[in-house]
Amino acid sequence: MKEKMIRDDMMFFTAYILYLVVGAIKHTQLLNVMPMTGILELVRIGAVSVVCIKIILSKEYTSRQVTIFCFFVFIVFISCMYSKNFELFYFICFVFGIKDVSYSKVLQVTFAIHMIVIGMVVVSVWTGIISNEAMGAVVWSETMISDEFIERNTLGFVHPNTASAVVFFTTIIYICMRNTCSFLEFIISFGINFMVYQKTGSRTCFIIIIIFLPLMYWFANKKTFHKYWQVLFTVAPIIIILVAILMQIYYDPNNEFFVEINSLLSSRLQLGHQGFLDYGITLFGQSILWISDWNNEYGLPYNYVDSAYMRILLENGIIVYIFLCIFIVITMYYLAKKKKGMLCIAFLALLVHSMVEMSVYVISWSPFCLLMGQMAILDNNKE
Secondary structure, eight states, rough: OOOHHHHHHHHHHHHHHHHHHHHHTBBBOOOSSSSOOOHHHHHHHHHHHHHHHHHHOOOOOOOOHHHHHHHHHHHHHHHHHHHHHOHHHHHHHHHTTTTOHHHHHHHHHHHHHHHHHHHHHHHHHHHHHHTOOOEEEEETTTSSSOEEEEEEEOOOOOSSHHHHHHHHHHHHHHHHHTTOOEEEEEHHHHHHHHHHHHHHHHHHHHHHHHHHHHHHHHTTTTTOOOOOHHHHHHHHHHHHHHHHHHHHOOOTOHHHHHHHHHTTTHHHHHHHHHHHHHHHOOSOOOOOOOOTTTTTTGGGOOOOOOOOHHHHHHHHHHHHHHHHHHHHHHHHHHHTTTOOOOHHHHHHHHHTTTTTSOTTOOOTTGGGHHHHIIIIISSSSSO
């Protein structure tokens, strides 16, 4: 039994490390000096294959889990065939492959890889191997802090928002990994994220860190977990998902409230609404050419939908979207039921971030999406 557990752990973490490293590198400008997109994609496919082999060889899955796995993988695979994007399929394989894997080890491995990638980017920018590109400026527009313009820099990543998100999630991973947070760690964490904001101008991540970092510090030093927290955490994902989708579907350019929110979110409501009007909701999804270049790439206008919830609804269809939402709500319910306050906050931060970025099932952003497997589907025994 012990040898089997060691084998399963080795297979999962080998696959996870390879997949995570490739995803992290793709978020940096290192590919500009190492054009290995094809090789990296083969590595990702190989990593997913290892996870699938681990699932097949394991005899620990119950008949219920096998049934769910076969059904959901079949549905997701069909959806990915329609959308011609297999990122969600890869994610589902890891969700089921995490069976009986220690989540604390997942956090440790993820943090180590994030720090290595961040270190590589810092050294590469400092030595001039890759550039710290300037991408204009943003202004808080008399909302918070000040109305001064902030110059946006990529810090060696593909986009300023990416740099900010990587540092933000690395901060959350560190606190969850340590399962505690001193006041000094809180101040240092906030200071690092504030400095990154000053360089990237990523307002969304900075707002999230302002809200969620104090909550994590509070839960890290809290002795009791009252019943009302269980209720709030269970209801929160439902509210987040509904607000994210409905505000984009019913966006009205003539409504002052919508216009203000849309401005704060860098036109994300308007783009999500336009995507909904242009493509509509299908049963199994559809292939959409997302144009993320303001310079009219392919001769077409910018149409990139950032919100993960709207992207899943448009690309993967209503069936996959409903199942994913159910998994999200169940995950938070069990996290709250087991009184895992810090993981509740971390998962909630991922869900809020997914309102404005494609991160709800992208493992290279954070490992918190894998909690859907740990809590909602597999009923893991390992802590």
